[in-house]
Amino acid sequence: MDEGKKEITAPExxxxxxxxxxxxxxxxxxxxxxxxxxxxxxxxxxxxVEFAFELTSAVEILxxxxxxxxxxxxxxxxxxxxxxxxxxxxxxxxxRLGIDEPSQxxxxxxxxxxxxxxxxxxxxxxxxxxxxxxSGFAPEGDGKFSLFSKGRIVYxxxxxxxxxxxxxxxxxxxxxxx
Amino acid sequence: xxxELLFAQFRLSIWDxxxxxxxxxxxxRHSKVSARPGLPSFIDGVILLRHMEVPVIDLRKRFxxxxxxxxxxxxxxxxxxxxxxAVDRVxxxxxxxxxxxxxxxxxxxxxxxxxxxxSVIETDGSRIILLDLTLLxxxxxxxxxxxxxxxxxx
Numbered sequence: 001m002d003e004g005k006k007e008i009t010a011p012e013x014x015x016x017x018x019x020x021x022x023x024x025x026x027x028x029x030x031x032x033x034x035x036x037x038x039x040x041x042x043x044x045x046x047x048x049v050e051f052a053f054e055l056t057s058a059v060e061i062l063x064x065x066x067x068x069x070x071x072x073x074x075x076x077x078x079x080x081x082x083x084x085x086x087x088x089x090x091x092x093x094x095x096r097l098g099i100d101e102p103s104q105x106x107x108x109x110x111x112x113x114x115x116x117x118x119x120x121x122x123x124x125x126x127x128x129x130x131x132x133x134x135s136g137f138a139p140e141g142d143g144k145f146s147l148f149s150k151g152r153i154v155y156x157x158x159x160x161x162x163x164x165x166x167x168x169x170x171x172x173x174x175x176x177x178x
Numbered sequence: 179x180x181x182e183l184l185f186a187q188f189r190l191s192i193w194d195x196x197x198x199x200x201x202x203x204x205x206x207r208h209s210k211v212s213a214r215p216g217l218p219s220f221i222d223g224v225i226l227l228r229h230m231e232v233p234v235i236d237l238r239k240r241f242x243x244x245x246x247x248x249x250x251x252x253x254x255x256x257x258x259x260x261x262x263x264a265v266d267r268v269x270x271x272x273x274x275x276x277x278x279x280x281x282x283x284x285x286x287x288x289x290x291x292x293x294x295x296x297s298v299i300e301t302d303g304s305r306i307i308l309l310d311l312t313l314l315x316x317x318x319x320x321x322x323x324x325x326x327x328x329x330x331x332x
Contacts (some may be wrong), residue, residue, distance in 0.1 A: 019221075020259035020323035021230045026203060029228035135229075 032040040036133040041153060043127030043161055044110060046094045047101030050127055052153055057112045057166055061126060064107030079118055081109065090120035096169060097145055100118075114166040121169070137163070147172060184272050186252065187306055188265040192244035193289070195265075196273070196299060196308045197254065205268050206251040216329070220311070220321040225251060225262050228275075232261035233323065235314075241290045256311045259323045266318075 012103050016025045040055035067079035067090045076095035106125040136149050140146035148169050151160040179278045210221035211234050216237050224231040238245040246266040256316035294313035
């Protein structure tokens with residue numbers, strides 16, 4: 001992105017003139033929060049890194065279970081899972097994103113929907129559902145996972161999490177394919 | 179006796195303290211205090227709150243008592259300056275109290291906090307040291323809180 005990019009934890013714009021905010025600054029921050037639209041996201045972990053999907057794309061979350069392997073599919077596709085008679089392809093999301101970290105045994109299959117298709121993603125563990133104000137999203141820029149994300153959620157008190165785009169995860173060929 | 183005093187009760191180490199609820203803006207339960215270079219020494223860091231950087235004073239450090247592993251932050255207004263006070267745990271809010279005058283229960287209020295004790299309160303069998311936040315900070319410290327924001331962020 002640009003040179004001299006500020007640390008993600010620093011606010012982009014000073015909403016106060018003094019070291020300690022004034023009563024007025026405080027009241028204005030509450031007003032701003034009331035006016036801000038929020039987007040709900042649901043987060044999960046791959047290794048120690050937190051990611052998120054928009055809550056609207058989430059369908060259900062299952063405990064990790066055996067999937068039926070399908071021969072001659074890319075390595076990041078674990079196989080097919082039957083859920084109440086429906087056949088759902090399951091991706092190994094760590095393999096898809098090139099994250100090489102061991103699982104902790106709390107694996108979940110996160111079933112998402114896009115274009116009426118259901119896709120399952122194997123993740124290490126679930127995080128939580130959060131309400132993020134629209135101003136809390138930043139472009140991913142040239143971050144590590146930018147190829148697959150819709151942007152980055154910037155937490156006020158943390159590093160932030162890439163918000164993944166199901167369509168990109170499904171459609172973009174892996175580097176080296178073809 | 180002031181039967182209408184409501185206070186927020188919190189723990190620092192083995193003591194229970196209270197501050198007038200009118201000074202309390204909100205409580206932050208899970209927080210991350212970030213360091214910033216150039217902060218005055220009485221400020222232990224800042225917490226980001228709705229795009230504001232609120233300076234945090236760790237009361238355990240200020241009163242030289244041990245901290246618990248966990249911290250909660252009381253966002254308070256000290257003479258119009260919004261400041262965070264890091265404590266072990268906020269125990270209760272909106273507790274009405276019967277106030278004892280400072281003199282009569284002196285032995286319960288001896289400590290590094292003496293200069294800002296308003297009184298000692300008896301409630302439900304426990305004793306709470308009620309602090310006067312207007313006495314917490316010195317004139318110089320208040321002036322530093324009014325310093326321009328840019329002076330510590332670059």
